[in-house]
Amino acid sequence: MTPPDSIDAIRGLCAQLPDPSADAREAAASRQAVLTKPLGSLGRLEELALLLASWQNREIPTLENVEVLIFAGAHGITGRGVSAFPDAVNAQMVANFEAGGAAINQLSRIAGASLKIFPLALDTPTNDFTQSEAMSEEEFVDAVASGFNAIGTDADLITIGEMGIGNTTTAATIAAALFGGDGASWVGRGTGVDDEGLRRKAETVDAALALHTPAIIDAVEALRRVGGRELAGMFGAVLAARLRRIPVIIDGFVATAAAAVLARQTEGGLRHAIAGHVSAEAQHQRLLDHLGLSPLLDMDMRLGEGTGACLAINILRSAVACHSGMATFEEAGVAGK
Numbered sequence: 001m002t003p004p005d006s007i008d009a010i011r012g013l014c015a016q017l018p019d020p021s022a023d024a025r026e027a028a029a030s031r032q033a034v035l036t037k038p039l040g041s042l043g044r045l046e047e048l049a050l051l052l053a054s055w056q057n058r059e060i061p062t063l064e065n066v067e068v069l070i071f072a073g074a075h076g077i078t079g080r081g082v083s084a085f086p087d088a089v090n091a092q093m094v095a096n097f098e099a100g101g102a103a104i105n106q107l108s109r110i111a112g113a114s115l116k117i118f119p120l121a122l123d124t125p126t127n128d129f130t131q132s133e134a135m136s137e138e139e140f141v142d143a144v145a146s147g148f149n150a151i152g153t154d155a156d157l158i159t160i161g162e163m164g165i166g167n168t169t170t171a172a173t174i175a176a177a178l179f180g181g182d183g184a185s186w187v188g189r190g191t192g193v194d195d196e197g198l199r200r201k202a203e204t205v206d207a208a209l210a211l212h213t214p215a216i217i218d219a220v221e222a223l224r225r226v227g228g229r230e231l232a233g234m235f236g237a238v239l240a241a242r243l244r245r246i247p248v249i250i251d252g253f254v255a256t257a258a259a260a261v262l263a264r265q266t267e268g269g270l271r272h273a274i275a276g277h278v279s280a281e282a283q284h285q286r287l288l289d290h291l292g293l294s295p296l297l298d299m300d301m302r303l304g305e306g307t308g309a310c311l312a313i314n315i316l317r318s319a320v321a322c323h324s325g326m327a328t329f330e331e332a333g334v335a336g337k
């Protein structure tokens with residue numbers, strides 16, 4: 001799919017999102033109704049099977065090409081003391097992903113998914129968005145395009161995740177811009193800042209809102225002004241997936257803030273998305289509540305990298321295994337109601 005080449009092209013794509021297949025959903029629901037279990041007894045596994053079927057447009061969905069996408073970016077706001085770790089960790093962790101040593105390497109292998117890493121201009125941090133726009137239009141469009149280019153031709157499910165020191169502050173700023181509330185109400189401890197660090201995070205969010213709010217004409221503009229490249233990349237992937245009717249699993253606070261842009265830009269924009277988990281990052285549950293998303297897992301994880309989303313792939317595989325592998329009452333000779 002050709003990536004958008006301007007911010008208005010991005011807006012145009014957001015305005016023409018396809019719907020899932022009602023016929024495929026219906027066929028999958030009919031199948032669920034005759035499998036050897038009381039209807040509804042597999043709870044959310046049944047709903048997940050229907051969601052995958054409706055987006056993949058087939059009665060029996062497949063998970064043969066699951067892609068775990070990680071976008072990495074560097075943030076100008078780190079100069080304000082908002083993270084417990086230095087910027088150098090970004091490139092070091094990208095090297096670690098490539099060497100197979102990170103948490104996401106282990107989890108994606110167990111989930112039977114292919115891991116793809118997209119470092120986005122790690123040597124050129126975005127501008128400090130308390131002083132100016134985080135990204136020029138060109139930089140922003142490039143980052144969104146990286147999300148379009150990230151998804152392989154055969155992908156049947158993707159997960160989104162990120163690496164970017166300072167990005168829990170960026171995510172809190174986007175959340176405040178999209179849903180209201182001040183900095184203190186949205187920030188959390190991220191990699192583990194102390195009380196002083198938490199105050200600096202809240203001040204950073206508030207300074208950004210004071211500077212940009214009048215010019216934030218829509219959610220896409222919020223992402224350009226107070227976002228970061230890896231968030232724009234995740235947003236691009238979520239948008240491209242929707243346009244191609246590929247379901248998406250969202251990760252933690254940072255990934256959810258990026259995905260939220262599509263929901264705020266276009267009503268129903270995240271109908272193809274599943275919240276993989278609720279992160280221990282302070283305001284993630286609140287963000288999910290705003291989006292009407294109910295997380296599959298609550299494992300007290302707060303890493304990012306797509307780890308919570310990746311763990312949830314195993315649940316989707318379980319949903320598909322039951323949906324495709326179970327016998328019907330007739331096939332098994334089991335008496336019905």
Ligand SMILES: Cc1cc2ncn([C@H]3O[C@H](COP(=O)(O)O)[C@@H](O)[C@H]3O)c2cc1C
Pocket residue numbers: 082083084085089093162163164165166167168169189190191192193303304305
């Ligand atoms: C070694 C290491 C690995 C990580 N993997 C993900 N993150 C996570 O922590 C960062 C956000 O937290 P903050 O806003 O406090 O900087 C992001 O890079 C995120 O992906 C990591 C952080 C560290 C230090």
Ligand SMILES: O=C(O)c1cccnc1
Pocket residue numbers: 168190191251252253254255279280281284302303304305
């Ligand atoms: O929930 C997240 O996305 C998160 C939490 C802490 C650090 N990095 C990411």
